Amino acid sequence: IQTNCLLLQLAPKYLHTNSTSHTWPFGAIAELIDNAYDPDVSAKQFWINKTMIKEKLCLTFMDNGNGLDHETMHKMLSFGYSDKTAKKGHVPIGMYGNGFKSGSMRLGKDAIVFSKSESGMCIGMLSQTYLELIGADQIQVPIVCITERNLSSYILFN
Template sequence: MAVRQDRGIPLSTLSPKYLHTNSTSHTWPFSAIAELIDNACDPDVQADAFWIDKTVVEGHECLSFMDNGNGLDHEAMHKMLSFGYSDKVAVNGVEPIGMYGNGFKSGSMRLGKDALVFSRSNNASCVGMLSQTYLEEINAQQIIVPIVCFEHTNRNYILFYTRGASQ
């Protein structure tokens, strides 16, 4: 495997095992659920409703979390699924809850091994996948987060696909 470099200096990567290790910061599932609810409460998201549902898909219990906030475009989805990145700011004097860029990843991985994120903003529809199962299946040596986005432009859709390492 090639090591990504910047000016000849090897860049740090995260092992797929980190997804589980990071999730252990939540000692019980309700703190993980609180992380996901907190994201919807951030002032830049502007959600005023939040739903949690449980269903069974092919014999596997699945939780879904949905809010009616502003949604994520390609850049925002990539930042949200990256580790340690947060550009949250106060809106009208209301401070965001999260600031370290870790809550979604730790919370979702505490609740399950896989997270699919579907989002629709004013200008894009995106799907991102944070999946321990996928990384195990492909024998990944670093965390890879596939993201597919369709940008809405005058009824046409432009497809964006990234399969980069999360850093």
Template sequence: MAAAQTDYGVPKSMLCPKFLHSNSTSHTGPFSAIAELIDNAYDTDVNAKQIWIDKTQIKDIECLTFMDNGNGLNYELMHRMLSFGYSDKKVVNGKHPIGMYGNGFKSGSMHLGQDAIVLSKSKNDLVMEEHQASLRDILDHSPFNTEEELLTELRAIESSCSSTGTRIIIWNLRRSGFIPMVTRLI
């Protein structure tokens, strides 16, 4: 596979999908992966007051959901969160951020399951025409086949008595180790 070229002829770096799995093995078990996702919600820039963790069925697919009532993520922040090794977290009101290496969400979620989707509402949410390709990809490659199904999941954020927040849905759960026990506890 040839690397994509930038405008300057320099090849863009690539990421092998197997990296996601090997990166997820940095956790010793599902509880450290769950702790990673909880830490993200309570970090100083997110400022969540509550987090809900649940096991649910979406179209007969067993899923773990993590939802907080924090500040939410706009398009740019979401892109940064999903990028590897990126973190611009700073001390806020004397509180040091937990996440600093831009790896926690990816390693935590991929330790728990093979697929994840992040839905978020922030105060400055804007849906732009250039985001339509992302919407099509979500509808093609997630358990949500219609915009209404996706909007139902977004409305769950509002049900937390907050107009902002983030909802992570993880599916194709890994069955090795303690995952069956985790899903029974939740």
């Protein structure tokens, strides 16, 4: 199990600031759809749902494309990392390394990303509520990854 907390040299309020580029919530949803469609993920299906978790309204976005490992989850929840390339003529939409952060933070105050890939499972959290609660003066992003090898022992011992 690999656990770490990404510390960005950015104030927590930047998450909101950056999200205001989406005047329309549908532009924010489009960022998440674009990411699933892009050639690195190449999802064939995409599901959007509305659900209640602990009396809070949540939107869930799920795709069946390629997942993330620890390193790519790190990049997804940071700013400015984007290394998408065209695959078989499928040209990527994303290029700035910003859309997920601006889009998700426009739709809600908190986002949790669950991902499964060949190497295991990974969870990352971008949460304005959490940062407010701990009085953070920098953006902190907790990431937990369970690799396939650890996964079997995790299941065995729990």
